[in-house]
Each structure stands twice: as structure tokens, then as C-alpha cells.
Amino acid sequence: MQILNQTKAGVIVERTDATAIKTVLLSYYRNWKEGITVNKSAIDQYSREQLTSKLVKLLENLSAGSSGN
Numbered sequence: 001m002q003i004l005n006q007t008k009a010g011v012i013v014e015r016t017d018a019t020a021i022k023t024v025l026l027s028y029y030r031n032w033k034e035g036i037t038v039n040k041s042a043i044d045q046y047s048r049e050q051l052t053s054k055l056v057k058l059l060e061n062l063s064a065g066s067s068g069n
Contacts, residue, residue: 003046007038007039008038009042011024
């Protein structure tokens, strides 16, 4: 939920709440018609490439730290 709030890429509604689902879909449609889009740069930080790069750096740092033992 934190990622959705941060990136403004979606919302969570109860699957049985038809009114909330309708409201969200209409809001997304209006935004699309007005050319309002999600924050792509905020979303990109969660791409496979970005996350893998962060993991590689973390593993390299761990490996460098343990090689002195």
C-alpha cells in the first residue's frame, strides 16, 4: 500500500464495494482524458532492472566487507 501511495499508481478498495470501484475507475478515466498520468519516475525505481542493480550493490558491499576476515 505504501508503494501505491508513493507512486500514485493505484488504490486499494474492497472487491465488494461496487461504488468505490466505480468511483476509482471514473477518476482514472477522467485523468486519462485530461492527460494526467502516474509518476513514472517513482514507478521506475521498482523495475526489475533497478531492484536488481540495488541487490548487486548490496551483495558487492557484503562481499567486500567479509573478504577482510
